[in-house]
Structures are given as structure tokens and as C-alpha cells.
Amino acid sequence: MEWQSLPVPLSQLRLALVLPSGQSFRWRAAGNQFSFCLHDRVVVVRQDAEKLYYRTILPDPQPSPLELPLRTAETTLWINDYFHLGVDLAALYTEWQKRDQFFASISTRFSGIRILRQDPFENLISFICSSNNNITRITKMVNALCTNFAPRLLSEDGVDYHPFPTPQALASPSVEKTLRDLGFGYRAKFIQKTAQMLVETHGDDAQKFLAGLRTTPTDVAREELLKFMGVGRKVADCVLLMSLDKNEVVPVDTHVYQVAVKHYGLKGSSSKPNMTPKLYADINTRLASIWGEWAGWAQSVLFASDLKAFSSYDASANAAETLPTPPPTPALKRKNDSDEVESTPSRRRKRT
């Protein structure tokens, strides 16, 4: 299917910083493109300085020429919704820069970072995986969920695409052991229990229930999320911000904690995080008052700036191949570092 496009400058959205930075763990990077599997289609995106390009891949049988415009229109709607394209990010940056000197000091290097509007169930399960964990392993776990608990939708360029599993698919008691065997550790039980609870209390309307929290007051929605196994304050806040439209919520993770003590004079009572509910609330309300109504969005900029993976990121390099910086930290170990040729040979070159 043909490429479509929307006029979106890099100041409004920078895919290279938003998609791999730990909001969604399911975007597949290949060169300068990213692909993502929805329940009924795969969406591929890329961008240049002025435009966001996107393409739809549908499973067989392909739709008739008459149906095609409808399908592409659906993708356009999804793109606008998922990327919150109605939100003027550049205006928000200007506001945060006025309010906050430290934000201003990093915002040039890290422009175009915005909050995605994710599917609530995927968001919830993904962030249950995130506890006391790192982005590389979370990504592997989320992919394992898809390949093991959702049927393959289609294959493209030798890659199998699976959507995110349904709550029903993860609710069976047998799921826990399967997840343990897949290396999920203690999170195996949390995931199965959360899915089971969702299905038991809401049946086929489980997804609708979660989506309904979008129009529920923040505090009430948070209480609902905290009922799930493996969901504490931090994960609940991530879901509130990233899929339930609570733009003011500031999740306080280890990164934000570090930044808060270093640049905002929050007291780190000891050398170890020692994150008490009180300290969490202090940091949360403090940052919210500094940044304002869209504080959660500002948080995502700080978070990305503190990621080691982006420590050598150069915002002025629009075309990735013009980046002169030689092989930087070995800590950054991308799956696909081949920026041009993607001939899909046998991957897994982990030879020692």
C-alpha cells in the first residue's frame, strides 16, 4: 500500500527519540523506519524534516479497491490519535522553558518528545513488566507476550507480526508457568493475575472498562489501577499518563528521582533511592507545580534526556548517516544498527 503523509515538523515529533525510549516497547526499528502491529494491520512510519510518512500493511485477503480508501483513512485516524497530533508540542516546550531553567537547558537537545496515546491494556501489562527492570529486557518480554499469546497477523520482509494479546489470552492460570519459563521472573504471576481479574470482573468488556477510565477523574482511575496485582503507584501513574489521558500526572521512577534530587533540590534522604510514599508524593506534586497542566509530558522529556541510550544523541543530525560521532558507548547495543542495507540475513551475531 502507498505511503501517506502528514505535515509534522521535528519540533512536534521526533520518532527516533519517542519510539525507542520506553513508552511503547513494541515498535520494530529497521533503518529509519518503525513498524507496529495493531489488531488488524501493521503500520509503518518514517519522517523527514517536514513530514510524517506512514503506510498500511493489511493481512490477506487484501481488500477490494473500493474498500481501500476506508482502510487508509482508518490508519490516518489512528496516527492522529496515537501520536496526539492535535497537541501543539512546540507551544508546550515554550511554556516549560519559561517555567523551568533546567528544562530549558536540555530541551534543545531533546526536542520533539511527546507522550503517545497507547492502548490501555497493552500499556498496563507492559508496565507491569517494567518494574525493577531495564528497557532492553522489557522489550524482549513484551515481544514474547505477543508471539506466544497472540496469533500471527501477517509476515512482511521475513518478519512475523503479532498484535498485543487480549486480556482473555493472558487470563488462564496456566499462563503463569509459561511466562516463568519464558524468563518473566516474578512478574509472571502479576500479569496472569491482572488479566484474570480484568476478565473475571468485566468479561468481554475488559478493554472498554480500561478505556472508560479516560473519562474518569485521575484519583478514581488511579485507585482502580492500584487494585491490579503488580501495579503500584509508579506503574499506575505511567498508565494514567500514557494511555488514560491524564496529562498532568508525573510518574516518579529512578530516572526522574535522580533528576529531581540533582536539579530540583529534592532531598535524597540517603544514597539509595529509598522511595517512600511520602517522597514520591513530594516529588510528584513539586514537579507538577513547576511544569503545570501538562507536567507528565514534560517528565517524558527529562526521562529521555537521562537515558544512557540517548547520552550521545545529536538532535541536529536529521539524517542519521551524517552523524560523524564514531562508535560511541558500547552500552548502546541496538538490534539493528545497519542504517541502510536491510537485507535480513541471519541475525544473532552474538559471537564471543
Added chain:
DNA sequence: CAACGACCTGATAA
């Protein structure tokens, strides 16, 4: 109610 240790795993640092 606050504090504290246990918890799966895999990748770096020490």
C-alpha cells in the same frame, strides 16, 4: 501506617 527485605533476570561495573 512506615520501614525493610525478598524478588526473577541479564547486562555492566567492580
Added chain:
DNA sequence: ATTATCAGGTCGT
């Protein structure tokens, strides 16, 4: 080489 620490925390006591 072996051990300690860290990674977008939460749970049970």
C-alpha cells in the same frame, strides 16, 4: 573470573 549493582518497583511481613 567471580561478585555486586542496577534496571522506568511491588509485595508481604
